[in-house]
Amino acid sequence: MTTKVITWLDERLGLTTIFDTVLDRKVPKVNWWFTLGSASLFLFVLQGLTGLFLTIYYVPSPDKAYDSIQYIMTGVSYGWLIRGIHHWGASLMVIFVFVHMLRTFFMGAYKFPREITWVTGVVLLLATLGMGFTGYLLPWNQRAFWATTVGTEIAATAPIIGDFILRILRGGNDLSAVTLARFFSVHIWFLPVIMVALVSVHMYLVVKLGISSMPKEEEGTYPGEMD
């Protein structure tokens, strides 16, 4: 019965082809460092799901943001768990994405023909940091408020346009309700949309080009051995 259903769907959707191309593709002999991309993707999905659930109760307004999070933590069943996963997942994701970048860099995996995979990856790393920066303000507690005060002041130290950047980030001169609203919007709409688009390109390229193999030592490639 199950086989019949799968066959019926497969004839129409080409599931086997997708599965074979995406998951059963040939890969060179690699090690655990090559799992960091998958780990990053997993964390991205986990952050997306837990974030989706947090918006059920969270209110991005200065007079209610803190209270609504208190409600999530103490009034809602498993609210502490959902928020806890989102909180720790955020830190983990920054670490994993960053180490993923380091691995790609040190193994020279960014070279031809994978330059676009690298560039989208670097933008994804920056977007991940942007998610961290915007998400940090949302609890609207003392730490969030002052971290964002400092963060936006750092942006203001840029020559000539610094003050303008600060006003763009804050939505005015002060860190206000406008700041909270735009950080929330960027956190749940702008950056996730950009990231989904870039992850799609990134993964299409990984499947299309295949992953690079480990760099090998070859005789006569060391400067000392050249002569």
Add this chain to the structure above:
Amino acid sequence: MADTHEVKRRDFINVIIAALGTVMGLFIGIPAIGYLLSPATKIRREEAWIPLGPLEAYPLGIPTSFSYTRTNVNGWEKTVNSFGAYVWRYGAGDSELTVYSNMCTHLSCRVTWREDIDAYFCPCHDGRFSKEGEIVAGPPPEPLYEFETKMEEGILYIKHVDV
């Protein structure tokens, strides 16, 4: 395959991945459902006696309205709900009265007493109730809710029950 008991490495890994995936899915999935349903599982049914003042405030024979508010905490804010009651004194005695809720039994719009049509009228779907709270016309499925009442030291009280 049929005549060997060996489990292939690939099949073994597939089973392990499926099992781990299921455990992780349940670990997140079950709390997630609880999280979404949480406010719906908290049932509140409070009762309170609401003072309506001395009987003299209510004229004989004419349903007269009285309104009161109840405050509840929902999530991160206090919610103030308004309720209304109609006191109908059909006699001069202390117990010769009925107090109806002004909440329409159809879909909870508020009814008003209309002297010109001699009925409680609900503007939402043209529901009408008689002076005795009985259905006269329209979609209401039940008569108007009748409050439990008591007199204490000359003050009329009604018993409010959360629904």
